[in-house]
Every structure is written in structure tokens, then in C-alpha cells.
Amino acid sequence: MQPITVIKIGGGEGIDLQPICEEVAQLVRAGQRIVLVHGGSHETNTLSERLGHPPRTIVSPSGHTSRRTDRQTLDTFTMVYCGRINKRIVEDLRVHGVDAIGLSGIDGGLWTGERKKAIRAIEDGRTVLIRDDLSGKVVAVDATLLTMLLESGRTPVLTPPAVTADGVAINVDADRAAAITASKLEAETLLLLSNVPGVLADPNDPDSLIADANSAGFDTVRAAAMGRMKNKVLAAEEAIAGSVRRVVIGSANGDNAIGRALTGRGTVFAAQQIVTTTEHATARAIVEGS
């Protein structure tokens, strides 16, 4: 069987899904096994504004940002992510001959998540606790369902929300959901594509791309990441800590975006050389000075 590639396409402003779908179709025709994950933040914000319930952002004390998700926001979120964008991608892929199947994390309990009990947030310089947010993170993936779909020649197109074990839909970060999906599927490669070229050492200097996260050191990359990029770096680290061999944070824009990311354009995270149990024990003995 071909190795699996998980491709996350961001939902930021200006990302054109059509060339992405064309490129996915080329890869699938060439026999690649692809799982697509997508976001939809920009269109959710636009629709929320139009429906008179403008988006709000939560900033954690450590600077991570996330969407404030009350019931009405989740409703709009679900319409845009599961309805408009997911079905548009599935339709585009089918036009290009791909047997795509769209699923949210709710469906079949594909992405089971844990809801945050309370979120510490910075508001007007003070730390507050938010207790009613419908958000959390994915902790389990139904890899059996995805494998069954891949083996029957289908291309899964996945989107938040996820769902708790007791059935409540929750907003989750799609980059990290893609990361755990890639880990559980034992994917070889995870691409996190959005409207930025990768992690910049200086966010104001587009030429300061950190190309090799391993050479730079994950700590350095993590420190350089700002705003939404923080989640992407976290996702990349989680995937590498899983079984994924390579993660590329790269651009979703321009011609051949997937092809460019696959050849390493962007910020590349690579799994360290595989260490056997004996080597690992030896290495740990050295580190621990025993």
C-alpha cells in the first residue's frame, strides 16, 4: 500500500481551494492515499458578521488564540465548515474524478475530543475563567473507519467540529486534529498549508523563513511562532512525537502548492533517526549520567 499523506488546508482569507483540489486529484490518480483536513475560519467570521453575531477571540495567558465558541457560534461554524466548505471540496474533487467523502469529526465519532472545563483567558489585561465554551481537543481518532474508506478507494475530507464521548459537538483546532489523525493513521507526511510560507524567525520579515526546524531546534521554532502559527508548530511537534516521519508548514497559495510543500518548501520538521529500545536506553543512561 502507498504511504498516507495527510494534508491540512487552512481556512484563512484568500486561499483558493480549486487548485488544491486539482493537485489532490493528480496525486490520487497517481495512486497516492490522501486524507484532506480543512478549516474555515475566515468564512465563519464573515457569516457570523452577516448574521449579527460577530466572532470573538480568546487569548490564553501564554498567547495562544482560539475562537470563542458559544452555541450560536458553533451553529454558524458547523454550517460553514461541514456544509459550505466541506461539500464544496467534495464536489470539486468529484468533478476531478476523485471518490471523495466528507465527514466531520462528529460523524461516526471520528474525532473524539475532550471539552475544556474552564479556559483561562486574558481580557483587558486581566485573567478570567470562561466555563461555557464549546471547545476542546481531539484525543482519539477512529482510524478503522478512515482505513476502511481509504481501502475502498475513497478520499476522506475531514473537518471540525469533533465530539465528546457523550455526544456534544466541540470546536477543535483543525491543525492539531490533522496531526493526531496523521499519527493514528501512521501517515508518512503531514502538510499544514495556509496563507503564510512557514514559520518566520522575524514575523515582519517574509525572508526570515525557518526552513529546517530540526537544525534551528524545536524550542527556537516554538518561540518564533506568533498567533495562529503557535497551533501549527504545536501540531507539527505532536505529529512528530507520534509516528509521522515529516511535517511541512507551508503555503497553500500559488501553483503546485502541495507539490512544493512535498519537496520541502516551508518549515520542515523531521522525525529523528529511529532509535531502537537498546539505543534509547543507552542514550538515556548517558543523558542521566549513570
Add this chain to the structure above:
Amino acid sequence: MQPITVIKIGGGEGIDLQPICEEVAQLVRAGQRIVLVHGGSHETNTLSERLGHPPRTIVSPSGHTSRRTDRQTLDTFTMVYCGRINKRIVEDLRVHGVDAIGLSGIDGGLWTGERKKAIRAIEDGRTVLIRDDLSGKVVAVDATLLTMLLESGRTPVLTPPAVTADGVAINVDADRAAAITASKLEAETLLLLSNVPGVLADPNDPDSLIADANSAGFDTVRAAAMGRMKNKVLAAEEAIAGSVRRVVIGSANGDNAIGRALTGRGTVFAAQQIVTTTEHATARAIVEGS
């Protein structure tokens, strides 16, 4: 294996999905195999109004009504049907312990349809031709995918749109989509539940329910049906002409709506006594006078 029941829940005003989901959960817990199909017309109309693109209705020369579906309408339609309502039902079912999985007809090519090339419509008393409508009807169902899901203990929750063989999403009538799904799955029973109690002999007299479509005669039932009920009667006839043993057009409202329909409350269509091939040949010989 338990026989399959296909239950279509209408998307008209005032239908409360929560008790329906509870009842489905009871049936699934009791070992029944259920496929749920839903509409979403009322909420689509409401959202279309809010987004400044009010719904329009096409009336055919024979009096059938359907939604005028341009690209923008299909976009809103997909948000409401596939996003809001489908995921709300899946979430509700999961809260009640059902491993529900939501799919549109686009996903995996579940409902392959034929797009109408031109629609004859009555506008201001004149017949006009509409050529750019994104609508059609389902002609094939991927019963293998549905059976695979049912056999793995999942409950499929299905919704329009369908998709053409070359990948274009099309609006289809959900009652008739449920009918062909029931036929292809060789379901025993099809329930078509909405905010009316069944087919009325006199649409202005709620006590004029036609309880037994076979005794009344399908021609009489068809002639009595007005507006959206025409599609339900057509769907019922199509299911019976398929392999479905029994179709009930009944109410989705009140306590125990599914249970009441299953016990025959509504307008019941029953397959005629099963005729063996020999009997069929004999019968045809008699009819044909040879």
C-alpha cells in the same frame, strides 16, 4: 439481520427533531436497523431571507412544486441541510448513544442523480423553460456503502444534495431520495413523516385522512395530493414499485411519532401479495388475453 426501516423526516416549520432522535435511539438500542433521511426546507427559506436571497418556487404544468435552485441557493441549501440540520441530528443521536454518521448524497457518490436539462414551469400563467437549475433526481444509490455502515453498527443520517456522475451537486427531493434508498436497501418499511397527518381526501378537512391507499386506489390518492404532498405520494408509489413492503405517510409531530407511523397511523401503502414468477407469467397471460 433485522429488517431495515428508512425514516424520512420533513424539514417543514414546527417539526421538533429531538423527540424523533430519542425514538430512533430507542429503536436502535432495541436492535433495529434504521436509516434516517431528512429535509430542511423551512430553515433554508429562513436563512435565504436573512442572506438577502429569498426563496423562489417552481410550479410545473402538472402542479408539482420544487425549489428554484441557482448556485447561491444551493450554497445556502448545503449549509443548512449538510451543516446545521445533519450535524444537529447526528449530535442528538450520539447524545442518546447512537453511533450516527451523517452523509450528504454528494459524499462517496452516495446518491447519484441526473440533472434536469430544462424545467417547464408556470410563471404568470405562461409556460417557461428554465435551463440553469441545479436540480434533478436520484437514479442510483451506493447501497454497498450504506450496508457497510449498518453492518458496523452505525446509523446513517442522509441528506440532499445528490451529485451527478460528473460531480455536480444537485438539489433533489428528499422524499423520493428516501424512496429509492429504501428500494435499493431492500428495506421493509419506509416512513415519510412531516407536519401533516397523511393524505387528505379533502385538503381543507383534517378528518378526511385516506388511511388505506390500497383500498382507496393509488390513482385516487394521487389525485387527492396537493402541493408538496404530490412528491410524497410519488415517493410512496416508487418505493412500493421497488422492493419496499410498506410505506406510511404520517405525522412527525407529537409523542411517539415513529411508533404511531409504524403501527399504521397515516396513509398506508402496502405492496401487493408477492407473486411468484410462474404466477406472474400466468397473470400476465390472463391480462394479455393469450
